[in-house]
Amino acid sequence: MLDELRELYQEVILDHGRSPRNFRRLAEPARHAHGQNPMCGDTLDVYLKIGADGTIEDVAFEGKGCAISMASASLMTETLKGRQITEAERMFDAFHRLCTEESFDAATAGVDEDALERLQVLAGVRAFPVRVKCATLAWHTMKAAIEGGAAVTTE
Amino acid sequence: MLASTSRTAMNDEGRHSVSFDVHRVREDFPILKRRIRGRPLVYLDSAASAQKPKAVLDAMQVAQETIYANVHRGVHTLSQEATDAFEAAREKLRAFINAASADEIIFVRGATEGINLVAATYGRKFLSAGDEIILSELEHHSNIVPWQLLQAEKGIVIKVAPIDDDGNFLLPAFEELLSPRTRLVAVTHVSNALGTVTPVRAIIEAAHRAGAKVLLDGCQAVPHMAVDMQALDVDFYAFSGHKMYGPTGIGVLYGKKELLATMPPYQGGGEMISTVTFAKSTFKEPPHRFEAGTPAIVEAIGLGAAADYLTALGREAVRAHEQALLAYASQRLSALPGLQIVGRAAEKAAIVSFVMEGVHAHDIGTILDRAGIAVRAGHHCAQPLMERLGLAATARASFGLYNTMEDVDALADALKIVREIFA
Numbered sequence: 001m002l003d004e005l006r007e008l009y010q011e012v013i014l015d016h017g018r019s020p021r022n023f024r025r026l027a028e029p030a031r032h033a034h035g036q037n038p039m040c041g042d043t044l045d046v047y048l049k050i051g052a053d054g055t056i057e058d059v060a061f062e063g064k065g066c067a068i069s070m071a072s073a074s075l076m077t078e079t080l081k082g083r084q085i086t087e088a089e090r091m092f093d094a095f096h097r098l099c100t101e102e103s104f105d106a107a108t109a110g111v112d113e114d115a116l117e118r119l120q121v122l123a124g125v126r127a128f129p130v131r132v133k134c135a136t137l138a139w140h141t142m143k144a145a146i147e148g149g150a151a152v153t154t155e
Numbered sequence: 156m157l158a159s160t161s162r163t164a165m166n167d168e169g170r171h172s173v174s175f176d177v178h179r180v181r182e183d184f185p186i187l188k189r190r191i192r193g194r195p196l197v198y199l200d201s202a203a204s205a206q207k208p209k210a211v212l213d214a215m216q217v218a219q220e221t222i223y224a225n226v227h228r229g230v231h232t233l234s235q236e237a238t239d240a241f242e243a244a245r246e247k248l249r250a251f252i253n254a255a256s257a258d259e260i261i262f263v264r265g266a267t268e269g270i271n272l273v274a275a276t277y278g279r280k281f282l283s284a285g286d287e288i289i290l291s292e293l294e295h296h297s298n299i300v301p302w303q304l305l306q307a308e309k310g311i312v313i314k315v316a317p318i319d320d321d322g323n324f325l326l327p328a329f330e331e332l333l334s335p336r337t338r339l340v341a342v343t344h345v346s347n348a349l350g351t352v353t354p355v356r357a358i359i360e361a362a363h364r365a366g367a368k369v370l371l372d373g374c375q376a377v378p379h380m381a382v383d384m385q386a387l388d389v390d391f392y393a394f395s396g397h398k399m400y401g402p403t404g405i406g407v408l409y410g411k412k413e414l415l416a417t418m419p420p421y422q423g424g425g426e427m428i429s430t431v432t433f434a435k436s437t438f439k440e441p442p443h444r445f446e447a448g449t450p451a452i453v454e455a456i457g458l459g460a461a462a463d464y465l466t467a468l469g470r471e472a473v474r475a476h477e478q479a480l481l482a483y484a485s486q487r488l489s490a491l492p493g494l495q496i497v498g499r500a501a502e503k504a505a506i507v508s509f510v511m512e513g514v515h516a517h518d519i520g521t522i523l524d525r526a527g528i529a530v531r532a533g534h535h536c537a538q539p540l541m542e543r544l545g546l547a548a549t550a551r552a553s554f555g556l557y558n559t560m561e562d563v564d565a566l567a568d569a570l571k572i573v574r575e576i577f578a
């Protein structure tokens with residue numbers, strides 16, 4: 001029992017959950033979307049500052065939630081800063097597969113393998129299907145912000 | 156079935172000459188033999204939905220195997236027997252809540268539908284713009300949203316009676332909200348999120364003095380304590396079957412006969428009519444006026460069996476057992492460092508909501524699950540209450556008649572693991 005729990009609640013996750021990085025709001029004209037998981041009441045706001053060439057110049061978030069959702073959002077902001085929005089969208093797909101597919105192979109995902117490797121700490125949610133939504137909430141919200149949507153829900 | 160179990164139990168109001176043998180009672184619930192991830196199930200989520208005793212499961216199966224047909228329609232034997240069993244269940248529920256008449260028992264899908272029924276019939280007919288209804292900060296969404304729908308349609312005013320930080324219903328503040336425009340007070344009898352037992356007698360008396368009707372959401376009350384419609388003098392009372400060890404898809408709306416008689420139908424269809432022509436239809440008297448379509452026949456019979464089961468155990472014996480669990484759980488949990496119990500009302504049902512410093516309720520729920528312990532984590536369908544308390548979520552352990560002191564110990568031990576992981 002403890003092994004599986006330690007796999008889920010790895011030190012990196014606990015650390016990012018306790019002290020999330022880029023936990024702030026970006027001033028206009030950043031892109032923004034609000035995400036929520038109605039089942040547990042977690043809410044997140046994701047902000048993106050995107051340059052003329054499509055580079056994510058800054059990304060930040062604010063919100064309230066469990067250790068998994070906070071850590072995932074925090075890690076996401078670190079991962080996406082400086083990348084192209086097209087790559088961010090590809091990473092969204094790769095991350096989703098990482099959280100749900102047992103046989104997921106980072107090498108075949110077509111995105112920066114090292115970046116994905118860092119997100120691997122969240123793969124523990126595979127053993128906890130109801131918690132997948134916690135891990136992916138920030139990514140769904142980020143995608144909505146890029147696409148210009150105002151709100152997203154993972155229910 | 157239950158009668159075979161051993162309680163020396165006694166009559167309903169039973170003085171406490173009895174020992175409630177919880178280990179014997181647990182034998183009545185087949186699911187309690189389940190193991191979760193290799194560990195014995197510790198089910199502490201009865202406030203969300205309670206497990207079912209064999210008496211209920213058997214009653215439903217026997218009904219389907221021996222007397223099943225549609226009710227109130229056929230001339231044939233089975234239909235008559237099914238109708239008798241269905242109406243006998245109605246009588247059992249009448250006795251269970253001591254209503255004056257079985258005609259005051261309307262079978263609905265659950266408390267949610269019961270409250271919606273009152274809003275859609277009584278509310279639509281008798282409330283108009285500027286009329287006031289009073290809810291409380293403790294309410295479940297099911298006793299908020301139906302009134303907001305009515306508000307959007309009719310322009311009624313919704314007032315909210317406050318609680319204190321411990322979750323006590325504040326009677327004087329409530330009384331100040333009553334006005335000549337107050338038509339209805341709709342409050343919970345027991346808070347699903349905090350366990351608070353509200354002072355319903357005083358609420359009803361004050362509301363009646365002001366000329367208002369009262370609806371109580373009794374979902375969390377009926378599993379834990381005896382309720383008496385005539386003693387309460389309440390106007391409407393709604394509860395769900397599945398929280399009182401009965402099936403899903405069935406519940407009861409109690410309404411005073413004279414009120415029900417003035418109310419228009421809820422849904423139209425078969426079963427609720429006297430005559431139908433294309434020019435005009437006439438409707439049956441209550442309760443059938445409010446039961447359009449083929450009802451949940453088997454579930455109603457199952458709910459009747461659940462009422463019998465609780466009565467045979469002794470409502471007072473169940474209450475005393477659960478109060479002992481509540482006291483022990485409150486003591487064990489408050490002794491844990493960093494844990495804070497949310498909801499410390501003077502009178503509570505066996506529900507313990509709590510938060511842990513630095514750990515989100517959802518993470519608590521996941522870790523407890525790995526220890527075989529089922530609790531609810533979240534806002535408990537009471538978001539305004541969570542906001543009032545300044546919390547996003549709590550973890551909630553809710554006890555039923557089959558829980559044991561060992562279950563409390565298992566919970567406390569597993570919470571130490573939570574603390575270890577998040578240390």
